[in-house]
Amino acid sequence: MTKKRILISMLVLLLAGWSSAATGDEDGSRLWLRLDPAATTATITGVKGTAMTELQTYWQGGPIVLKRQKGMPQDGYTIKSQGGKTVIAASGDAGLLYGAYHLLRLQQTGQPCDALDISEQPAYDLRILNHWDNPNGTVERGFAGKSIFLNPDPARMQMYGRANASIGINGTVLNNVNAKPEALSTESLLKAKGIADQLRPYGIRVYLSINFASPMRLGGLKTADPMEADVVKWWRDKVDEIYKLIPDFGGFLVKANSEGEPGPQDFGRTHADGANMLAGVLRPHKGIVMWRAFVYNPQSSDRANQACEEFMPFDGKFADNVIIQIKNGPVDFQPREPYSPLFTAMKQTAMMVEFQITQEYLGAANHLVYLAPMWREFFSFVKPSSLRAMAGVANIGDNVNWCGHHFAQANWYAFGRLAWNPSLTSGQIAEEWLAQTFFAPNDNTPQACKTQILDVMLASHEACVSYMMPLGLHHIFAGNHHYGPEPWYKPAGVRADWTPPYYHKADATGLGFDRTLKGSANVRQYPDELCRLYNDINTCPENVLTWFHHVPWDHKMKSGRIFWDELCHKYDDGVHQARHFLAVWDALQPYVDGQRFGEVQRKLRIQARDAEWWRDACLLYFQTFSKRPIPQDMEHPVHNLDEMMQFRIRISNYENPACGYTK
Numbered sequence: 001m002t003k004k005r006i007l008i009s010m011l012v013l014l015l016a017g018w019s020s021a022a023t024g025d026e027d028g029s030r031l032w033l034r035l036d037p038a039a040t041t042a043t044i045t046g047v048k049g050t051a052m053t054e055l056q057t058y059w060q061g062g063p064i065v066l067k068r069q070k071g072m073p074q075d076g077y078t079i080k081s082q083g084g085k086t087v088i089a090a091s092g093d094a095g096l097l098y099g100a101y102h103l104l105r106l107q108q109t110g111q112p113c114d115a116l117d118i119s120e121q122p123a124y125d126l127r128i129l130n131h132w133d134n135p136n137g138t139v140e141r142g143f144a145g146k147s148i149f150l151n152p153d154p155a156r157m158q159m160y161g162r163a164n165a166s167i168g169i170n171g172t173v174l175n176n177v178n179a180k181p182e183a184l185s186t187e188s189l190l191k192a193k194g195i196a197d198q199l200r201p202y203g204i205r206v207y208l209s210i211n212f213a214s215p216m217r218l219g220g221l222k223t224a225d226p227m228e229a230d231v232v233k234w235w236r237d238k239v240d241e242i243y244k245l246i247p248d249f250g251g252f253l254v255k256a257n258s259e260g261e262p263g264p265q266d267f268g269r270t271h272a273d274g275a276n277m278l279a280g281v282l283r284p285h286k287g288i289v290m291w292r293a294f295v296y297n298p299q300s301s302d303r304a305n306q307a308c309e310e311f312m313p314f315d316g317k318f319a320d321n322v323i324i325q326i327k328n329g330p331v332d333f334q335p336r337e338p339y340s341p342l343f344t345a346m347k348q349t350a351m352m353v354e355f356q357i358t359q360e361y362l363g364a365a366n367h368l369v370y371l372a373p374m375w376r377e378f379f380s381f382v383k384p385s386s387l388r389a390m391a392g393v394a395n396i397g398d399n400v401n402w403c404g405h406h407f408a409q410a411n412w413y414a415f416g417r418l419a420w421n422p423s424l425t426s427g428q429i430a431e432e433w434l435a436q437t438f439f440a441p442n443d444n445t446p447q448a449c450k451t452q453i454l455d456v457m458l459a460s461h462e463a464c465v466s467y468m469m470p471l472g473l474h475h476i477f478a479g480n481h482h483y484g485p486e487p488w489y490k491p492a493g494v495r496a497d498w499t500p501p502y503y504h505k506a507d508a509t510g511l512g513f514d515r516t517l518k519g520s521a522n523v524r525q526y527p528d529e530l531c532r533l534y535n536d537i538n539t540c541p542e543n544v545l546t547w548f549h550h551v552p553w554d555h556k557m558k559s560g561r562i563f564w565d566e567l568c569h570k571y572d573d574g575v576h577q578a579r580h581f582l583a584v585w586d587a588l589q590p591y592v593d594g595q596r597f598g599e600v601q602r603k604l605r606i607q608a609r610d611a612e613w614w615r616d617a618c619l620l621y622f623q624t625f626s627k628r629p630i631p632q633d634m635e636h637p638v639h640n641l642d643e644m645m646q647f648r649i650r651i652s653n654y655e656n657p658a659c660g661y662t663k
């Protein structure tokens with residue numbers, strides 16, 4: 001080839017590459033299921049149903065047999081290569097579907113599919129999404145548009161069903177735990193029936209959140225006292241009505257006597273009275289009650305103590321179809337919390353963990369924060385086998401890309417995978433997700449780039465903790481919207497436990513909430529060994545230090561620095577990491593389609609700026625107490641405290657993917 005021809009062909013290649021990046025735009029609507037229909041339909045025989053349809057559409061390999069096999073665990077399956085065929089066996093349709101998606105995942109991630117001997121069964125029978133969707137279509141703490149259930153679009157419902165089934169999610173609570181009584185009106189139930197009918201083929205049952213005062217507010221009764229016969233009758237009739245419409249209805253999720261929601265205590269009854277009454281009317285239909293332990297009142301001296309204080313007296317007193325749904329931490333989905341001690345304190349009660357997939361306290365849909373490491377951290381304290389089920393507060397809305405940030409899809413994905421198998425590592429899940437979502441098996445993305453973006457995902461939670469709330473700090477968010485920092489927020493008339501100073505307790509001596517035996521004694525709710533560990537400032541893990549201790553500014557840290565200097569460095573490290581994430585992503589430009597590349601890049605820029613905002617606001621504010629200089633060997637704030645205190649973020653800004661904070 002002449003030099004000229006070589007140059008021309010190089011130019012052609014370059015242009016081809018350029019135009020494929022420009023024309024191959026993707027909007028993220030296919031999530032991790034970026035399967036193209038197979039060119040020729042494979043031979044799929046055996047049990048007909050959704051598993052068969054999915055395989056007929058997307059499987060590009062040899063013949064498959066779908067087989068029913070008695071005696072297999074619920075939702076479990078085997079996949080075996082036998083005599084030139086692949087045999088998927090399960091006791092029911094759901095197991096076959098999960099087996100089919102397993103196989104498709106192998107195909108999509110470029111794994112060998114010819115000598116398979118796989119046997120799977122889920123850790124939990126109930127793997128449930130909680131949608132905090134309101135009847136008017138808004139989504140509480142949702143950052144990806146309006147509710148997908150407002151006007152359920154059949155194509156969208158089908159994709160929602162496929163996506164969930166592909167990761168093993170088998171239940172969905174359709175409405176907000178701050179439930180309106182109208183959630184049980186006949187009109188709403190008919191709508192729920194429509195959704196249930198669309199999701200049934202994907203093995204997904206629907207559940208509803210209920211308002212405990214519904215018998216009064218919807219039914220016109222004088223009371224909602226769970227011991228009153230006419231109240232019980234109202235619930236029984238309502239439940240019968242539901243099951244006539246939705247024969248496989250899952251049950252109720254209840255937020256009672258919490259944040260102003262009604263509950264049995266309003267009628268002089270207990271959580272157990274309320275939960276057991278509902279359990280009684282659901283039992284004939286095999287329905288369950290998920291009763292939330294998220295309770296706290298403004299009078300208490302330590303909000304972290306309250307779930308144990310309110311629920312321990314009822315350990316062993318709940319009906320067997322009641323599951324107590326407990327947030328992973330004792331306060332409220334903070335970037336880092338120790339596990340909720342209720343999980344190890346209750347011994348005779350069925351429990352489930354509630355994780356928050358939506359990033360209420362983790363940068364909304366603007367920050368790339370991969371949550372599997374945080375959830376895995378929880379499981380390093382709470383044995384998966386001590387739980388009955390897993391719930392996740394969904395991050396899904398009607399945005400084209402479902403979650404508002406392409407990488408937020410990874411959290412939906414990781415929740416499902418962990419609910420199936422909580423011992424999968426964060427790395428395994430992230431790698432699997434990246435391979436399906438961004439990189440085809442035979443694409444030309446250099447391995448180094450793939451490894452770097454995987455590392456970004458794995459480091460992202462810890463980075464976010466560093467630039468928001470390192471060393472055990474918590475709840476120092478701006479009032480109400482929970483996006484940016486406002487450690488100084490303490491307006492008159494707002495209850496103390498809704499203001500940051502209640503949690504950080506900064507003063508001239510130090511920073512942090514004394515939860516030791518000399519303080520609120522929260523440590524006592526943990527098993528002895530952990531109680532001792534947390535109680536002593538010298539043994540308490542530093543990543544929860546100010547959670548449990550009021551730490552003197554000069555306290556010597558493991559690094560050799562004093563606490564104040566360590567705090568400064570942590571914040572600064574977080575900022576540098578956020579900038580590094582952007583640099584890693586920028587290097588991926590040639591290998592990611594233009595639309596998704598640009599959208600993620602825009603978000604990462606917001607994240608890097610927000611990280612600076614967090615660092616400067618928190619350090620400058622805490623410095624007014626510590627009276628110590630910012631260490632010389634780190635970057636110094638680029639804002640002023642006054643300036644920081646003027647920042648006002650409009651809610652629409654952080655719900656709008658394109659914007660970060662503004663003045």
Ligand code: GCV
Binds near residue numbers: 132140
């Ligand atoms: C659904 C926090 C959130 C509320 C949420 C509540 C809960 O307080 O800020 O939006 O309400 O938790 O989990 O019930």
